[in-house]
Structures are given as structure tokens and as C-alpha cells.
Amino acid sequence: MSAETSAVAARPRSSLNTATVKHASLAEAVAAASRAGFAAVGLWRDQVQETGPRTAARIVAEAGLRVSSLCRGGFLTADDDAGITAALDDNKRAVEEAAAVGTSELVMVLGGLPGSTPGGPPAPGADRGLVAARVRAADRLADLVPFAAAHGVRLALEPLHPLFAADRAVLSTLGQALDLAAPFPPSVVGVVIDTYHVWWDPELAAQVARAGAEERISSYQVCDWALPLAPDALLSRRHVGDGYVDFAAVTRWVAAAGYRGDVETEIFNEDVWRADVDATAATVLERYERHVEPHLGP
Amino acid sequence: MSAETSAVAARPRSSLNTATVKHASLAEAVAAASRAGFAAVGLWRDQVQETGPRTAARIVAEAGLRVSSLCRGGFLTADDDAGITAALDDNKRAVEEAAAVGTSELVMVLGGLPGSTPGGPPAPGADRGLVAARVRAADRLADLVPFAAAHGVRLALEPLHPLFAADRAVLSTLGQALDLAAPFPPSVVGVVIDTYHVWWDPELAAQVARAGAEERISSYQVCDWALPLAPDALLSRRHVGDGYVDFAAVTRWVAAAGYRGDVETEIFNEDVWRADVDATAATVLERYERHVEPHLGP
Numbered sequence: 129m130s131a132e133t134s135a136v137a138a139r140p141r142s143s144l145n146t147a148t149v150k151h152a153s154l155a156e157a158v159a160a161a162s163r164a165g166f167a168a169v170g171l172w173r174d175q176v177q178e179t180g181p182r183t184a185a186r187i188v189a190e191a192g193l194r195v196s197s198l199c200r201g202g203f204l205t206a207d208d209d210a211g212i213t214a215a216l217d218d219n220k221r222a223v224e225e226a227a228a229v230g231t232s233e234l235v236m237v238l239g240g241l242p243g244s245t246p247g248g249p250p251a252p253g254a255d256r257g258l259v260a261a262r263v264r265a266a267d268r269l270a271d272l273v274p275f276a277a278a279h280g281v282r283l284a285l286e287p288l289h290p291l292f293a294a295d296r297a298v299l300s301t302l303g304q305a306l307d308l309a310a311p312f313p314p315s316v317v318g319v320v321i322d323t324y325h326v327w328w329d330p331e332l333a334a335q336v337a338r339a340g341a342e343e344r345i346s347s348y349q350v351c352d353w354a355l356p357l358a359p360d361a362l363l364s365r366r367h368v369g370d371g372y373v374d375f376a377a378v379t380r381w382v383a384a385a386g387y388r389g390d391v392e393t394e395i396f397n398e399d400v401w402r403a404d405v406d407a408t409a410a411t412v413l414e415r416y417e418r419h420v421e422p423h424l425g426p
Numbered sequence: 427m428s429a430e431t432s433a434v435a436a437r438p439r440s441s442l443n444t445a446t447v448k449h450a451s452l453a454e455a456v457a458a459a460s461r462a463g464f465a466a467v468g469l470w471r472d473q474v475q476e477t478g479p480r481t482a483a484r485i486v487a488e489a490g491l492r493v494s495s496l497c498r499g500g501f502l503t504a505d506d507d508a509g510i511t512a513a514l515d516d517n518k519r520a521v522e523e524a525a526a527v528g529t530s531e532l533v534m535v536l537g538g539l540p541g542s543t544p545g546g547p548p549a550p551g552a553d554r555g556l557v558a559a560r561v562r563a564a565d566r567l568a569d570l571v572p573f574a575a576a577h578g579v580r581l582a583l584e585p586l587h588p589l590f591a592a593d594r595a596v597l598s599t600l601g602q603a604l605d606l607a608a609p610f611p612p613s614v615v616g617v618v619i620d621t622y623h624v625w626w627d628p629e630l631a632a633q634v635a636r637a638g639a640e641e642r643i644s645s646y647q648v649c650d651w652a653l654p655l656a657p658d659a660l661l662s663r664r665h666v667g668d669g670y671v672d673f674a675a676v677t678r679w680v681a682a683a684g685y686r687g688d689v690e691t692e693i694f695n696e697d698v699w700r701a702d703v704d705a706t707a708a709t710v711l712e713r714y715e716r717h718v719e720p721h722l723g724p
Contacts, residue, residue, distance in 0.1 A: 241670060244670065245653075247653050247654050248653050248654060249652045249653060249668070249669065250652065250669065250670055254670075256670060256671065256672040256673075256675075257672060257675075258625070258626070258670075258672055258675075259631075259672075259675060262628065289588060289589075290587060290588045290589070290626040290627070291587075291588070291589050291655075293625075293626035293670075294626075294651065294652075294653065294669075294670035295653055300626050300627070300628055301627075301628060301629075303628075303629075304628040307628075327556070327591075328556070328588040328591035328592075328598050329588070329598070329599075330560065330598055330599060330601075330602040330605075331599075331601075333557070353592065354547045354548065354592075355543075355545050355546050355547060355592065355593060355659070356545050356546060356657070356658075356659070357589075357655060357659060359654070359657075360654075361653070361654070361655060370547070371547065371548065371592075372539060372542065372548055372552075372554055372556075372591075372592035373554065374554040374555060374556055374557075375554075377554075377555075377556075377557060
């Protein structure tokens with residue numbers, strides 16, 4: 129068998145978040161990830177719920193891959209009893225799904241201000257109490273910790289770019305995430321380091337080191353920041369190398385912090401979603417090999 | 427003279443940044459600010475250069491107003507000798523213009539990554555060295571401090587929303603601005619607190635208090651954050667009250683920090699710019715009276 133025709137060697141820490149190939153089914157996404165040479169996939173709850181978590185786990189395992197994380201729980205900022213109960217119930221289901229699909233890492237996006245509209249202006253009479261919303265999210269996290277611990281699942285707090293502070297995530301920096309995690313064991317509350325969301329942070333090097341020292345790095349996610357933003361700002365993420373992020377620097381900080389887990393590429397972008405799934409998987413892996421892997425250390 | 431026909435009583439700390447009425451001349455903007463009842467105006471260098479700074483100062487004084495700040499110096503991230511020399515020369519002119527127009531506060535926007543394009547993707551071969559760009563900006567600030575001190579002008583460092591970290595300002599948080607200011611006397615290097623840029627910051631209350639304790643608050647600027655962003659993200663600023671910012675909370679922090687200076691409203695927004703100048707000035711003042719002034723303290 130010549131080198132040209134041999135099976136692609138899996139890159140041992142590479143993971144394709146399936147949101148990057150949004151229009152593929154779970155089976156299609158897993159097959160494409162496997163063909164391209166990924167070692168793992170990051171899954172989303174809607175996909176996992178479609179097949180059921182045990183079927184999803186089997187599809188991934190039969191392709192020889194691992195599940196690096198499940199996206200996502202969170203949305204913990206409700207200020208009314210019904211909203212709080214619904215959020216806790218939904219997050220408990222998310223914890224169970226993470227355990228069933230075979231990952232310890234449940235990515236948590238904390239949610240925006242009550243009365244915000246995703247990508248839009250405040251609803252009439254909307255709350256502007258950002259400080260109070262952050263306190264409520266912390267309280268809900270405390271409510272969920274025992275359940276997560278009992279299921280062996282880590283709540284992986286993901287700070288989102290301050291661009292999304294009003295409507296999607298009152299958690300805006302890695303330092304804030306680590307402060308929020310501090311009261312709980314690192315086996316139960318971790319943090320996600322997503323280059324798109326944190327690349328700009330003047331405290332990033334220090335907080336990545338802290339995250340490592342505190343053993344809280346649940347996931348390292350990569351994609352690039354560029355301008356202009358998409359009309360829906362959420363869909364502005366780019367392939368690694370197409371924007372302004374210094375992947376060599378950030379990746380070295382993550383490696384120096386002792387992170388040895390998977391590196392997920394997660395891109396929400398209409399152009400990427402329109403592309404052929406195998407072509408996207410190949411591009412993602414090539415960019416990973418070029419811009420990230422050389423700086424990951426041993 | 428009845429109350430109805432008396433001259434509008436000036437709100438003593440209110441300032442209209444003339445970028446809010448971008449299409450008005452300096453004289454038109456000053457006249458509108460005076461008619462509406464502002465106490466001060468924030469000026470821009472292009473306008474001041476058109477009339478000359480002494481004429482600009484006279485126009486403002488004859489209207490019974492003050493100049494609260496001059497926008498703007500900065501753009502200090504160049505990595506080549508010619509770019510560095512040009513930036514230092516331009517900033518020295520800006521310092522002279524601030525002194526001549528009668529304000530002690532020169533607003534500084536530090537600039538983006540070399541090779542960035544405003545609102546666009548990186549140029550081919552563009553620099554991604556954010557950490558190094560921040561170090562260069564600090565070095566240029568040190569170069570400028572003696573000149574500013576000699577002219578009695580304070581370099582007012584303005585952190586911009588992380589949305590602009592790549593293309594406009596590598597200075598992204600108030601804490602970073604205070605760290606950058608720390609080596610220099612507070613009479614020569616200050617900071618701008620602009621709600622649009624810093625409202626999301628989990629460290630905001632603490633850093634505002636620090637800015638006050640260190641006597642570095644050069645300016646408090648207000649406008650609102652809402653979504654969706656404008657196609658040119660720079661033009662997404664809204665009238666106070668139309669977005670997600672908690673003006674009561676932030677204004678109380680600024681007041682508690684001891685700030686007793688002017689409060690500038692600065693809005694870049696095509697819709698606002700298309701509106702009648704007097705109508706805009708009246709709206710700005712009404713929003714200031716409703717959402718900001720009650721929380722400013724004595």
C-alpha cells in the first residue's frame with residue numbers, strides 16, 4: 129500500500145465540532161471527520177437528541193472517534209420562578225445527555241439579560257441589570273453542581289466575546305469564568321478557552337495560566353476573528369488563519385498551562401456551512417495542522 | 427419673563443460631543459448645543475483644524491460653553507520607523523491643538539494591529555502580534571508624556587470595546603488603560619470611561635473605583651449599546667436609553683469614584699446624523715437628564 133492510498137492518520141488531539149458542518153447529519157459529520165483524519169468530534173444536543181445519546185455514542189465509537197464535548201447547557205439568567213425551574217430541568221437533561229454520549233465536558237453558555245432579544249434591541253421594559261444577572265447565573269450554577277458531580281460531568285463555563293454580553297452570555301472573560309468556578313471542585317466546574325471569544329483579552333496569558341494551575345481547562349476551541357462581522361454577528365467565525373488571532377501565542381499559553389486535551393474547531397459561518405462537508409473537514413484539519421498543532425507541545 | 431420664554435438653563439455638567447451631529451459645522455454644532463442647554467462641547471481635530479484652534483475656542487466661549495475634550499490622538503501601534511515618527515509628530519500636533527482650543531483632555535485611541543484594515547480582514551502578511559502591539563503603544567505613550575506635560579495636556583487613554591481590538595484599538599479594558607497609565611503622573615495620563623466600550627466588563631465597578639482613587643478619570647462619555655450592529659460596526663452607537671446599558675449603575679460608580687467633570691454624549695450613527703441638529707441635541711439632553719444626571723451625585 130503506497131503512502132498515497134493509505135488511510136489518513138488521525139491527528140491525535142484534533143476535534144471537529146459538528147456545528148462547523150451544520151447541515152450534515154450526525155452520521156454524515158462523523159463520517160467526514162473520520163475520513164479527514166480527526167480524532168474526535170464535539171457534538172450538539174439537538175443532533176444527539178435526534179438519534180438518542182446512546183446511538184450517537186455508538187456512531188462516534190464505530191468511526192473510531194471520541195466525543196470531546198457536548199454543546200450546550202446554560203442560559204441560567206432567568207429572573208422568574210418558571211424560567212429558573214425550566215433552566216434547571218433543561219440543564220439536568222443536558223448533564224444526562226453528556227454522560228450518556230460519553231463525554232465529561234458539558235459546554236455552558238450562560239445566557240443574556242432577561243428581555244434581550246438575540247441579535248436585537250431590548251424588549252420594552254427589558255432588564256438592564258447585568259450585575260444581578262451575573263449573580264443569578266452563579267446561583268444557578270451552584271444549584272446544578274451536585275447533579276453534575278453525581279453524573280461525572282463537568283460544567284464547562286464558556287466566556288463569550290463581549291459583543292454577546294447583552295443577548296447571549298453575561299460571562300465575558302476567562303477571569304470571570306474562573307472566579308465563577310472558584311467555589312467548586314475543578315472536576316465539576318471547568319472553563320472553555322475559545323480563541324474567537326477571548327483572543328483580545330489583555331489578561332489572557334495570565335488567566336490561561338491560572339486556568340491550567342487550577343486544573344479547569346475543559347476545552348480549547350479554535351476559530352478566527354475577522355471583520356466585517358456577518359449581519360447576524362453570531363455567524364462571523366472564520367477558518368483558522370483567515371483572521372486576526374495569534375494562534376501561535378494563544379496555543380503556546382494553553383500548552384504551557386498543561387492542557388493535553390482535544391482541540392475543537394467550531395465555526396458558525398454561512399459560507400462554511402454551504403461548502404462541501406468533506407472539503408470543510410479537510411480545510412479545518414489543514415489549518416489546525418498548520419497554525420495550532422505545531423504550538424501544542426508534547 | 428415667563429419660565430416658558432426664558433433661556434434654557436444649561437445643565438451644568440452636560441457636554442455634546444460634536445461627532446453626534448457630524449454633518450454640522452463647528453459653529454452650527456456649538457449653536458445647537460447652546461440652544462439645547464448644554465454646558466460644554468467635545469470637539470474633534472478635523473473641525474478644529476478647519477477653523478484653527480483659536481477661532482474654535484472663541485466660537486465655543488462666545489456661546490457660553492466650555493470644551494470638555496478634544497478627540498483624538500493615538501494610533502501608536504506602528505512597527506516601522508516612518509510610522510512611529512509620523513504618529514509621534516501627529517500626536518504632538520494634537521497636544522498643541524488641545525492646549526490651544528482650551529481643554530486639558532486629549533482623547534487617545536491607541537490604534538489596531540499593523541496590517542489590519544478598518545472594519546475589514548487582515549491584509550496579506552498582516553501582523554497578528556497583539557501582545558507586541560500593546561507594548562509598542564506603551565512605548566510611544568512614554569515618548570509623548572514629556573511633551574504633553576509641558577503643554578498642560580492630559581493624554582486620556584480610551585479603551586475601546588473588544589469588538590475593535592483588531593482594527594482600531596489594542597486597548598480593550600479600563601483595567602488595561604490604568605495599567606498603561608500607572609508609570610505616569612495622573613495629571614498627564616488619564617483614562618476615558620465610555621459606556622459603549624466598557625459596559626460589559628465584569629471588572630467595571632472595581633476599575634472605575636480604581637480610576638477615581640488614582641485620579642485618572644479624564645472623561646465620562648455616554649451612549650448606548652444595542653443590537654443589531656450597523657454594517658459598519660463603528661456606527662452602532664445609540665441614544666442613551668435605547669439599548670442595554672445600565673446607566674444608573676455605571677453612573678453611580680463614576681460618581682462614587684469622585685468624578686465631578688463633564689459628561690459627554692458621543693454617538694456615531696447614520697440615523698442620528700440624518701436627524702435635525704436641534705432635535706438631536708434636544709434628545710441627547712433629555713436622555714442625559716432622565717438616565718444619567720439623577721445618578722451623578724452632587
